[in-house]
Amino acid sequence: MHRIAALIRQQSVFVAALLLGLPVVGAGLFAPEWLDHRSGQMHGLIIDHFGWGYLIAGLIFLVFPIILAFSRYGNLKLGKDHEKPQYSYFGWFSMLFAAGMGIGLIFWSVAEPLSHFVDPPQSLVGRSPEAAKFSMVHSFYHWGMHPWAIYITISLAIAYFSFRRGMPPLISSCFYPLLGNRIYGRAGHAIDVLAVFATVFGIAASLGMSALQISSGLAEVSPLDGSQGLTLGIIGAITVLFLLASITGLDTGIQVVSKINILMALVLMAFIFIVGPTSYILNVFTTSLGGYFSSLLTMSLNANPFEGHDWTKNWTLFYWAWWISWSPFVGLFVASISRGRTVREFVLGALLVPSLLTFLWFSVFGGAALHLQLVEGRDIAASAVQDVPRALFEFLGYYPFTPSLTVLAILLLVVFFVTSAASATYVLAMMTSKGNLTPSVSKKIVWGIYQSAAAAGLIVSGGLVGLQQLAIAAALPFTLVMLLLCVSLFRAMKYEFTVERGKPPGAGMNLET
Amino acid sequence: MFESALIPLRFDEPPELVQSLTSFLRNFETRTIVLVHVVSSGLESVSGAERRLWKLSGQLAGEGYNIETVVRTGSPALEICTVAAQRELSFICIPWRTKSFLQRTLLGNTTVDVARLTDVPLFVYKPHGRKMETTRLESVLYAASLEGGHEQIVPYLRDEHLAATRLYVLHVGWRAPDPWSELTRREEIFHRLSAIRNECEGSFETIETISAVGNVRRHILREAREREVELIVMGKHEHEKEHTLDTMLGSTAERVTHEATVSVLLIPSRRIGTKQEAPCTE
Known part of the structure; x- marks a missing residue:
């Protein structure tokens, strides 16, 4: 009995996260309408009343790492001074990109620009050239530097406290300067459980959505009917794959899968770029990039209170909450692959390269889709908006070698799916093993099956949207956690410079100023 | 260390506060007091101020102090610091008067400005009903x-x-x-705290270090309140490069001077070993 009690105490985050998650998943399975209704209410309330907070926080998360990168702290190494980066640039970028947003890019690269084109805020006329420009600039905005900055903020803190200060790679570790030894108590556990929650719900919802898209893609190129059975079969098969990738670990499984992934994505993008309207795509890229940078600040703080607030709520605020709810998982994963890089290298690398790749991706797919719509007169926008998972496959239908392209896109989805889920499983196991960088296989299996079972069950019950809304609701407390994280990280770095590099321990305390 | 004091007066101080302060200064064995009034508005004449100071000096001379009076025109805080520095006085001593938030926001607070500008030790006297003037200080x-x-x-502590x-x-x-x-x-x-305690040993019956x-x-104010101290002593260090936030919000020393409910002795770190200069030219 004592041994069981001791075991539970030792595994408190794991047990608490597992048990507390069950009622939510249970509600999604057995009372999906109730979960959808309640989480929708909560989600609506948060977005209605704290939407402005997400915008301000999003801008802070963008500015904060940039300031750090260009300050004296930019030379600090995320590891001991002599350490070298563990992964090559290609391996690092591949894993960054695959874990961060790969699967979402495939899902939205055609659908999002077309949705904004058809249904922009009230101040613009739908299907107009202005709406087209707006759609591209805002797709850049939603998928550009802000999400990466959110991930960077959290991973920078985790990497600094873990690899430089020798603490376990947990989000609670980053709060030592503020909480002291309370990070080992309830306060620290609450932070870690919240992070596990956001990750589990976010990944389960994302897995479900992706399985639906793969299913609709398979229905395009095969006699399969895209039924629920097929979707569940896809989840089952992919679960086996991502568990294998996760069990083999970062160095082999996840890294190799990520590299395959990025190569396949580049092949698909290059094909559309070359075969499609190349000059038009480049024009879209250049114009949207200019529009993005020239209106970055305006967009960052634009809640559209006078006209188009609903649009902002449905898109921008949704995305910001979504990125924040994903940030514990991506942050921990990105931190674990960034050991040995300097703060400046990390911030600039993780901010600029993935953002640039995202801009290219959207320009190629979104630009080519708009070309079909505006220049070639093929109305794909309406159907893309109606059936978002099918949008990419419908778009590919206008290109030569459609079946091969569709298979490639499905493969890409599968591999992105596997990478995200494998990384999430690894991170969940790590978070619930007191930050052990090589968590046990059994824990990976438990979390892998837990996520997949939740996703599968929610597809059957129809509670997927409810769970997604709940993940977004978890983003509100996590935004506060992240803001405090910035304070904690800044304080720690300042301490290192003002105290540990030559001055006495009282330095930098502003007593006698 | 406390031979000569500058006491700035606005003439609206309650007489009992000035009385209490001059009595307290006997603990410091202060011999010379320079009474300063700064005429900062056109509603007041220099000659009128001189007359009022002269009258006050007569009362204080009866208590055994050497009294001098100075009337200046200009910015009060700046003039107070200038007089103290030029005359090489031991410290500036200001009887604290509480101002409402609105008064402080609109009119500013001369004491806090002096705390910011001074290179001479500043003693802000906040009696708050304690009979400090007659008894030895209990706790610092x-x-x-x-x-x-x-x-x-x-x-100073020794x-x-x-x-x-x-x-x-x-x-x-x-x-x-x-x-x-x-x-x-x-x-x-x-x-480090133990070293300070060793240096102060003998001057106090008990010395306790707190980290x-x-x-x-917040901690200074809380500890002062919880331990019921009568005087807070702190340094005022002139950093080569001031933080922008401190410039805007006021340094810790300035804010403690303002927010403490007990007297505060502020010692600028430039004070010892350097020739004092006026903070500005007249």
Whole structure:
């Protein structure tokens, strides 16, 4: 009995996260309408009343790492001074990109620009050239530097406290300067459980959505009917794959899968770029990039209170909450692959390269889709908006070698799916093993099956949207956690410079100023 | 260390407050008092101010002080600091008068401005009903920065005129980024505070060292309140490069001077060993 009690105490985050998650998943399975209704209410309330907070926080998360990168702290190494980066640039970028947003890019690269084109805020006329420009600039905005900055903020803190200060790679570790030894108590556990929650719900919802898209893609190129059975079969098969990738670990499984992934994505993008309207795509890229940078600040703080607030709520605020709810998982994963890089290298690398790749991706797919719509007169926008998972496959239908392209896109989805889920499983196991960088296989299996079972069950019950809304609701407390994280990280770095590099321990305390 | 004092007067101070202050200064064995009034508005004449100061000086001379009077025109805080520096006075002594938030916002607070500008020690007298003028100080809180400058403050603490029964030496800092560095930091601070305690040994019956983590100003005020100290002693260090936030919000020393409910002695670190200069040219 004592041994069981001791075991539970030792595994408190794991047990608490597992048990507390069950009622939510249970509600999604057995009372999906109730979960959808309640989480929708909560989600609506948060977005209605704290939407402005997400915008301000999003801008802070963008500015904060940039300031750090260009300050004296930019030379600090995320590891001991002599350490070298563990992964090559290609391996690092591949894993960054695959874990961060790969699967979402495939899902939205055609659908999002077309949705904004058809249904922009009230101040613009739908299907107009202005709406087209707006759609591209805002797709850049939603998928550009802000999400990466959110991930960077959290991973920078985790990497600094873990690899430089020798603490376990947990989000609670980053709060030592503020909480002291309370990070080992309830306060620290609450932070870690919240992070596990956001990750589990976010990944389960994302897995479900992706399985639906793969299913609709398979229905395009095969006699399969895209039924629920097929979707569940896809989840089952992919679960086996991502568990294998996760069990083999970062160095082999996840890294190799990520590299395959990025190569396949580049092949698909290059094909559309070359075969499609190349000059038009480049024009879209250049114009949207200019529009993005020239209106970055305006967009960052634009809640559209006078006209188009609903649009902002449905898109921008949704995305910001979504990125924040994903940030514990991506942050921990990105931190674990960034050991040995300097703060400046990390911030600039993780901010600029993935953002640039995202801009290219959207320009190629979104630009080519708009070309079909505006220049070639093929109305794909309406159907893309109606059936978002099918949008990419419908778009590919206008290109030569459609079946091969569709298979490639499905493969890409599968591999992105596997990478995200494998990384999430690894991170969940790590978070619930007191930050052990090589968590046990059994824990990976438990979390892998837990996520997949939740996703599968929610597809059957129809509670997927409810769970997604709940993940977004978890983003509100996590935004506060992240803001405090910035304070904690800044304080720690300042301490290192003002105290540990030559001055006495009282330095930098502003007593006698 | 406390031979000569500058007392700025606005003429709206309650007579009992000035009385209480001059009585208290006997503890310091202050011999010379320079009464200063700064005419800062067109509604007041210099000659009128001189007459009022002269009348006051007559009353104080009866208590055994050498009294001088100075009337200046201009910015009160700047003029007070200038007179103190030019005459090489030991300290500036201001009887504290509480101002409402609105008064403070609209009219400013001369004491806090003096705290910001002065290179001469500043004693802000806040009696708050305690009979400090007649008895020896019970307890003093020294808010020690370990950045340097305490070697200039310790002589004041050891001065027999400031002697009290209890001394609390408080250091407040930020927690180190990890548990191991925090342990080192605590050990280091313990040694440094112990060194200060050893230096002050003999001047106080009991000396207690306190190390705290968090907001400096808040901790100083809390410790002063909870330990019921009568005087807070702290340094005022002129950093080569001031932080913008401090410039906007006021330094810790300025804010403690303003927010403390007990008297505050502020000692600028430039004071000792350097020739005092006027903060501005006339």
